[in-house]
Amino acid sequence: MSNAQQPSPIGDDLGLGLTLPGDSPSDALGRRHVHPITPIVHGVSVVPVIVLLVVASGGGVLAAFGWGIVPITVLAVVVVGLAVTGWSYLAWRNLWYWFDDDGDFRVDSGVLTRKQRRLQLSRLQAVDVAQPLFARLFSMAEVSIEVAGSGDSRVKLRYLKLAQARSLRNEVLARAAGLAGDVEEAPESALATVPTRDLAVSLVMRTATAGLLLLTVAIFVFTVLSEGWGGLPLVLITGGVPILVVASEFMRYFRFTVSQSPDGLRLRFGLARTETRTVPPGRVQAIEFVEPLLWRRWNWVRVRINIAGVGGESNGNQKEETLLIPVAPLPVAISLVHRLMPGLDLDALDWHPAPERSRRRAFIQWRRLAVAWDDSVLATRSGRFTRRLSVIPHVRTQSVRVTQGPWERMLDLATMHADSTPGPVSVKALHLDAHYAREVADEQVARARQARGSDTTTHWAKPQDHPDI
Amino acid sequence: MGSLTDMTPDTAFTYELGWIPVSPRLAVARRISLALVYLIVIAVVVALVLIPGVPTWVPVLVAAIAVVIFIWLWWLIGRRVRSFGYAERGDDLLVTSGILFRRLVIVPYGRMQLVDVQAGPIDRWLGVTTVQLHTAAATTDASIPGLVPDVAVELRDRLARRGEERSTGL
Numbered sequence: 217m218s219n220a221q222q223p224s225p226i227g228d229d230l231g232l233g234l235t236l237p238g239d240s241p242s243d244a245l246g247r248r249h250v251h252p253i254t255p256i257v258h259g260v261s262v263v264p265v266i267v268l269l270v271v272a273s274g275g276g277v278l279a280a281f282g283w284g285i286v287p288i289t290v291l292a293v294v295v296v297g298l299a300v301t302g303w304s305y306l307a308w309r310n311l312w313y314w315f316d317d318d319g320d321f322r323v324d325s326g327v328l329t330r331k332q333r334r335l336q337l338s339r340l341q342a343v344d345v346a347q348p349l350f351a352r353l354f355s356m357a358e359v360s361i362e363v364a365g366s367g368d369s370r371v372k373l374r375y376l377k378l379a380q381a382r383s384l385r386n387e388v389l390a391r392a393a394g395l396a397g398d399v400e401e402a403p404e405s406a407l408a409t410v411p412t413r414d415l416a417v418s419l420v421m422r423t424a425t426a427g428l429l430l431l432t433v434a435i436f437v438f439t440v441l442s443e444g445w446g447g448l449p450l451v452l453i454t455g456g457v458p459i460l461v462v463a464s465e466f467m468r469y470f471r472f473t474v475s476q477s478p479d480g481l482r483l484r485f486g487l488a489r490t491e492t493r494t495v496p497p498g499r500v501q502a503i504e505f506v507e508p509l510l511w512r513r514w515n516w517v518r519v520r521i522n523i524a525g526v527g528g529e530s531n532g533n534q535k536e537e538t539l540l541i542p543v544a545p546l547p548v549a550i551s552l553v554h555r556l557m558p559g560l561d562l563d564a565l566d567w568h569p570a571p572e573r574s575r576r577r578a579f580i581q582w583r584r585l586a587v588a589w590d591d592s593v594l595a596t597r598s599g600r601f602t603r604r605l606s607v608i609p610h611v612r613t614q615s616v617r618v619t620q621g622p623w624e625r626m627l628d629l630a631t632m633h634a635d636s637t638p639g640p641v642s643v644k645a646l647h648l649d650a651h652y653a654r655e656v657a658d659e660q661v662a663r664a665r666q667a668r669g670s671d672t673t674t675h676w677a678k679p680q681d682h683p684d685i
Numbered sequence: 686m687g688s689l690t691d692m693t694p695d696t697a698f699t700y701e702l703g704w705i706p707v708s709p710r711l712a713v714a715r716r717i718s719l720a721l722v723y724l725i726v727i728a729v730v731v732a733l734v735l736i737p738g739v740p741t742w743v744p745v746l747v748a749a750i751a752v753v754i755f756i757w758l759w760w761l762i763g764r765r766v767r768s769f770g771y772a773e774r775g776d777d778l779l780v781t782s783g784i785l786f787r788r789l790v791i792v793p794y795g796r797m798q799l800v801d802v803q804a805g806p807i808d809r810w811l812g813v814t815t816v817q818l819h820t821a822a823a824t825t826d827a828s829i830p831g832l833v834p835d836v837a838v839e840l841r842d843r844l845a846r847r848g849e850e851r852s853t854g855l
Contacts, residue, residue: 364821524821614796614822618698620787630697630787635822642824650697654789661791665776668795668851 228490229355247314259301339364340392341524349488357381389479404477418543421510425458469542500556502636507603522639574647587645596645606643610667616657704770711831712766790827795851796820
């Protein structure tokens, strides 16, 4: 591994030199466990939950038990902690991962129900190396591997030593690219970093956030002037929610860096928890430029992307807004997008606007509504205050829809959708003339078919000896 | 073309030739489901009559509203079922439906990831089946209800075969 000579940019330990004893054991077949610290981490993580429960239940419990609450809490922590540790020890013992002879990645897991998973690496969509704060202290990391597929197509391995996480990531990417396993980490060159000040300003200046904050100030001033004080609880909500959103996004996207490397585009971000996401070439399903009203004086945009398997609804508890960059000047954003969609020329697009009668359906944004296409992409735009421009390559179009609500029907309008994989971007041309929408839909189906016939992005590093899987 | 009686030939949603309508038995199945739901409404009305102290006009009003809604839904089910249609083209499948909210979905065979065939208990009893297509996009929403089981299975096999012939990555 090259990591010894040069610090690897994947992952971000705090450089404390702290290491945990133990190693991920492997068996004779080359199968590996994750690091043995994992069950203990899971056991310890119940402590704050139980303490929080006791604190939240507050006076009632204290009244019932008096100071006896302290030993009871300690007992609960020990019992539940040991139970969780025991269970995750069994889970740890049954979790194996390895590369099989066909070059696929295999994961066996499960305590009561055994689960065997085989990830076809030719369908790899993204590899993430994430480090929660505690993991950074000890140079540990978790690795998530996404492949294309419906349902549960994501595998998350935690926790690994950072060095091991790096080499696993490299091997997954190398095999996905069609190279033999054991290769060194690809070098990278930084393309863009979001300055901390820009990130903070941009988050505050988003339309909804700025509006709520302004409203908060107005309510506060009004309350003070009228000496009613009844408005103060309201201030907590209208002011609290946007502040929480700004703070959490600031923590999440802190020092967002985009770099180019042969294994794809690397995105790195996070304050307490850091993440390194690698998106191989040709894996971006759709792109959207978002431009809130108050960002225009700096010519800033946010770029959202759809990556199959990341950030969709199917992805467990929270919906993630997958970003290419949280804020950047338009020229920078466009040059980044060019790395993902070479040859994209937004200025050369010939926009077909929605008809004038669409103003009776969309009073404000109708002037912006339009659809355009060229040989490789379909683009739509919308939004008057927050401008949006969505782009989907023809080759990534899954299906095409035309829809019409009752209001649209009265005006003989219809909306054309080019369906993409689940994610923050949905490409739709709102309120076109109904027959025109159908025409564009039929043409889009034909363009998508033609593009699929000449797609070459599956094994991106391999010479094209066979056309596709 | 004339099979989709509720649509004028020139609408943007139907100017494809060769639409195949779904079985009218789908309307029967949906009306039975509606009637089953209405058992609860009847129970509520009966309870209102039996509970002492409730003025007589309350159950009467509830029953009257329920009957009006019932008739409207009954009629709507018929129209909705007639609005379903699908067409197989050389490289893609088209599905259309809806009265208030109309939709047309065009799914390329090469994009289909799986094809489901499903039927609930009432559907099985009446012999209607739903074929649902899935792509990598969650929004695709292409389901064809109300197919005769044999037709559904044939359609699924045909779609699966064409999907395999034209399959591509994402």
